[in-house]
Amino acid sequence: MIISGKELSAKLKAEMAHQVAAFPQKYGRVPHLVVILVGDDPASVSYVTGKAKASEVVGIRNTTIRKPADIPEAELLDLIRQLNEDDTVDGILVQLPLPEHIREAKVIETISEAKDVDGFHPLNVAALWQKQPCVLPCTPKGIIKMLKAAGVEIKGKRAVVIGRSNIVGLPVAKLLLDENATVTIAHSKTVDLPSVTRQAEILVVAIGKPGFVTADMVSEGAAVIDVGVNRNPATGKLCGDVDFAAVEPKASVITPVPGGVGPMTICCLMENTIECFLNRQENRLV
């Protein structure tokens, strides 16, 4: 079975639109997400456009601020500080990656953790690992929602995550652990990776290499979640990290690229924006 992130996210966004429609009467306004895009990398432009479109569907106010690639770091940090102070702003997202002269860690820690809709702020990350209330990072949160919607029982399963990034690999491993899976974190340097991945009942791949996961690496009946977003070197088309045609017949469920994890990431960003809005409206500290 192919898990459509597109369909699931459409359903969840419709539910959120219904929820948000009641906010003007209840709170006097709708949630407001500010997205900052530095430079004009085509992939980042496309992600930011997707975030604006989803905001429109859900009824969230979206402001996209575009800055030139050579913006000084200090100017970007000042902009973030202004938005932190702005009471009409509920969520702040700076699209990554940033140009090399800007320190990503500095940018992330400057965003107020109460407005950190990405869940990247060190205090949000610490809260996640300490099982405290926090904003969950969008892609890992979306992956857990997809597994649950597909009826995959996570509890008691052997999960293997390939990739150990702060954005996907590490937090998705933590969320699977919190759902009582037994989790192995593997990576491109893992010795005899196929023997590790063949143990997986749930396999999450976030490595950024087209066709990295081949059929011999997947056990019969595994749930396969493909987080990769790559260009197929031969066709130029968007593709994941999994050789979909070869792996799909073995998997019990599998996510496609495009139309799998990507739409769920944006859907969870909408959810996080509403969560930050409600926390601020109701003076709940994250």
Ligand code: GUN
């Ligand atoms: N670049 C790729 N994915 C993401 C994301 O989830 N958030 C931000 N801010 N930048 C990204």
